[in-house]
Amino acid sequence: MPEIDELLAENAALRERIGHLEREIEHLRLHPTIASGFRGETLVAQLTEGTLTPYAEQHDLLVGSQVKIEVKFSKLNTPNLTSNTRRWNWGKPLGLFDQGKEFDFLVLVGEKDWNFPEQYLDSEPYVYILLHNNDVAKVVTSGKTFGANIQLTTNFSTVKSAKSKFLISRMVPARELKNLTRTPPS
Numbered sequence: 576m577p578e579i580d581e582l583l584a585e586n587a588a589l590r591e592r593i594g595h596l597e598r599e600i601e602h603l604r605l606h607p608t609i610a611s612g613f614r615g616e617t618l619v620a621q622l623t624e625g626t627l628t629p630y631a632e633q634h635d636l637l638v639g640s641q642v643k644i645e646v647k648f649s650k651l652n653t654p655n656l657t658s659n660t661r662r663w664n665w666g667k668p669l670g671l672f673d674q675g676k677e678f679d680f681l682v683l684v685g686e687k688d689w690n691f692p693e694q695y696l697d698s699e700p701y702v703y704i705l706l707h708n709n710d711v712a713k714v715v716t717s718g719k720t721f722g723a724n725i726q727l728t729t730n731f732s733t734v735k736s737a738k739s740k741f742l743i744s745r746m747v748p749a750r751e752l753k754n755l756t757r758t759p760p761s
Contacts, residue, residue, distance in 0.1 A: 623753060623755050634678040635678075639755075642755050643677065643680075644682055645678040646681075647683050649685045652664055659690065660729060660733065661688050661729045663683070663685040664724060664725075666721070668681055668715060668723060668724075668725055669711065670722065680705060680708065682705055684703055685704075686701060687702050691729060691731065694731045697749055702746060705746075705747045705751070706742075710745070714741055
């Protein structure tokens with residue numbers, strides 16, 4: 576009989592866990608930007624061998640024992656239906672209303688636009704832009720609603736602004752993100 580009691584208790588605990596996971600999945604379905612952001616965080620965590628932090632922390636990853644990383648992910652966006660050029664948009668890199676984030680590096684992850692394969696540093700499906708915390712102010716534009724934004728066209732040959740040129744200069748191949756464990760924060 577004790578075996579049956581143990582199995583019943585285990586079954587009840589598993590049912591509770593399943594209910595929790597189903598609610599979590601439903602939440603992600605209703606909020607696709609959270610799921611998209613989590614994709615970027617997971618990619619960078621794998622590349623850096625970093626540890627994901629809990630939701631709504633001051634940074635997304637901890638690499639090594641001290642390097643704090645914030646990650647922003649962007650899919651390809653079409654700003655103008657008559658143009659072949661696409662754009663990446665990374666929202667709220669400094670947090671909601673530009674508050675609440677504390678990090679050493681910001682990693683911008685974007686889906687690659689394969690119309691321009693020659694401009695990328697590797698054959699991975701994503702572009703990675705690595706910014707030191709001190710450089711973020713150089714590339715943000717003010718957001719009217721929720722906070723700052725960062726935008727970059729996917730056709731680098733058309734770039735004219737200093738902000739966009741700076742972003743491109745900070746593009747790194749995926750393998751270089753592993754070096755963040757050896758980069759002390761300043």
